[in-house]
Amino acid sequence: MTKDKKLSRMSTTSEKRRSFIPGGNSNNSSSNSNSSGGSGPGSSNPPSAGSSKPTHGAAGTSGTHVLHTSNARSAANIIAPPPRAHHAPATSSASPNPDDTATAATTSSKDAKEKESRPKDASSTSGSGGGNSAGGSSSSSNAALAKEKEARIAHLERELEIMEQEFTRELDKLSQNESETAVFWQTKHSDLNQQFLRADADLRLLRQEAEARDADRDALRREVADLRAQVRGLKEFVSTSTRSNGQTSDEVFCEGMARLGNGLQNWVLVNFRRAKLDVAAAREETHEELGRLVPMHADLEASAKVHMLQSAVSRLLVDTIFNTYFFGLPKEQAEQFKAMEETLSSYVDSPEALNNWRSSTLALLQREAAEKMQAETAAATERVIARVNGILDDITDAKATEARDTALRALVGSAADLARQLAVQKAVFRIHLPDIVPHQQTKFDAATMEDIGGEDEEALAERDIACVTFPGIIKRGDENGGHMQYENIIAKARVLCSPE
Template sequence: MTGERKSSGKTSRSFVSPPIGVKRGGRLLSKTAKPTSGTISSPPKAAVAATSARRDEAPRRRHALNDILRRKSGDGPAVTKDTPIPLHDVGLHNDLQQSAEASGVDVRMADRVAELERALAFAKEEQALLREQLVNLKGNVHSDQLADGEIREQVAEKQGQHHEEEGATTSSAEQSQEDLSIPSSRGPPNQHDDIIEQNYALRFQLAQLQDQLVLQSIEHRNSLDRASSHGDVEWNHLRSRLHASEKESQERLQQLLSLKSSISSLTRSDSQATDRELVESFTQLANRIREWALVSHALMQILDEPIVLGLSASGPLAAAKVFAESIQDTGVEYTEWRRATIRAIDHSKAAELVHEEKNKALQNIAGEITDLLGTLTSVTISPNTQSTLLGILSTAADLQRTLAQQKARYQVLFFRSIDGADPAFDKHRMDSINDLDDDMDDDAKVAGNEFLFCVFPCLQKFGDERGENLDVSNILLKARVCCGVG
């Protein structure tokens, strides 16, 4: 009996210790109550660099205007009101005014870009902080669940010990009743009374321990419920804030992209097209032609023009065409001369003559294609087909004019057999329009491709948008070729 009392006393002392989940609630409140800073101490480096770069560009654009002002002040030849201004000076003055206005727009746009980038950086920092708080909250809830499981196991162990003690006390009570009912020589009646009193005392202590266990389990369950409910509310609040910050960051990103696009469109000259626009235009032209390699081959008469389509071999502008063919390898100087020549032709009386010659050239090319198609297919070409063909040729002429006005150099390559020898298949500049066996891997397909004929040319770019770095090339659009299995 004494051993049972000691074991029960140890159990009660070990179990009456404070619950496990109480301190975790305080830790959760302290972590989640951490305030977040609403301001950003320093803007991102990208924003500062972008702002400084934009502001540095403004003075460089105003140098030409300062030169004109200096010339007016006395350093250069004086220009009076009565003296007529030459036409090239008027164009230069207008260009300088436009560059000064564009520089002012650049400064304002750069400030706006910096502001949006700082706001985007702040939103990303707040989003990262919210994610960290969510992870900490989930870890605390998991630890509370583990503590609850440990307490339940302890309660189950206590209940098992209680059942064992009840069985022991029941057997001892029955034995004491037998001893009372059947007199024996083992001891006097007072000893049996002491055993019964000890039995009742042990039962009373066991009942008290059970009540304490029930109260502690109820209190711990209530504390866990309160902590979980508070954690769920806070977790939902953090999740809503996270979604709001993500939505705001996406909106800011879209605003930044649209602003950068508008800045690019304002600072870029009208004659300059982006690589993406050129690729889209050539892709649309290829889709209109489809697999008619005959039409693509005829288009090269237009795309290979050194200046623009419409400069006849005889006439006042024939010398310009011959001169352009002789200086094509001069690099930046050739592209600048060609752009200036096209602008001069557009503003001269020869523009109408060039337009008429262009229409005649398109009619001649369309006639050659229809005659060849009629010979091959023995089918008369309808007027609608001829109109569609003229539209394709006119689109090709517009693309050739756009390429000629760019500062970078573009080359259109139509692969064909030279002296009976077919070119080797180049996976970097060619795409096969007829798929081979799907079971073959890519290396086997490339090794097995044999060039047959070209369907649509390849577009290759040399240099950048400023006309520099001409030694750097980039394939914008691969050629569409028909291949056979070697």
């Protein structure tokens, strides 16, 4: 009883396996129908044992198309070829019969009927006919497949375990690296933050120190400004307390003379720097006057044209403005005042009293008769301008312009104001303009002269003077007009020394 159950289970398992392969049941059914058709009434020969063997063999072997593979996955993916169509075999030993057509029709009808019961016949046929042969092979193949699957599963489990170990190891390594990196950058950030905090603290301290220094500097500047104001006030107090009314300090005259000299130099440079000098083509009167103004002009025409022209204009300003008794007075009246001073000097022995008389008289004229002298002042100014333009236009190719005359008129006005201011002082101020005579050496004097060439005074010692570009001022006496033995250099004359 147990053996029959095992055989039935094996046949059922075999049938289930064959049912997954296309064409397996149809072959069994067709083989059964063929065997039954061959034993029908239309056959000439009765069925024999020999004719039933092929039917059994087809049912057990060739009709099932069973594919045996070592892998269950491969067996499921393989598609078996379609089953061949089975027709009723014609027995070669049967003789020709006129009733074959009827037999064939009967066989076809039987085949059609048996198609409906083909699944049942196939299961019964496989269970009865091929039970013994297919049962053993299917059980062995199932065991092999089970072992193979178990081995495959074990292999995959081992690989999975290895991969899990590798994954865990790599994950631990990455975690460790990440931890180290995080620690490194945290340390780095902490250090940088500490540096930033220290730098910020130092910067704040430096800013506080800078603000404190700025405050101290501003305070010192204010203190210096206050001290300068005090010193200025003290100077003014000393100046006003030690001199009479209308007296001017020496610094004012020094600054005024420097401004006048710089203005004259700029005027000559702007208007005659590019002018062509041609003294030979000038008129005879111009030759004579230029020889009187600049005796050494022939030596300066080629090498120092600008300095020669500046020297000529300076000499004209000294002769027409600074050497007059009081600029703005008519010539006859100026001569009368000069004669009166000489007359007083013959009766008065005190130079201080004589200087006070001169200072007060000229100050009275400057203060009270300015409007009356305005016409003569303007006329004298125009005469100076005409004389300067006449000489310079005759020896150069420069043309007179309104701008040039306006600038020259301003220079002449400044020189006139400075000359009047010098004349009303109790001390005696003299314009110092060294005379340069041909065939006579005029040595450089560092006490009263300054070289415009920029050379050292020690190197200029005993050097000859080529020309005087602007005069200086020498003061005799004090603010009260006395002590005439004292002499002071207020402004040095500007000279051009000859080359060695």
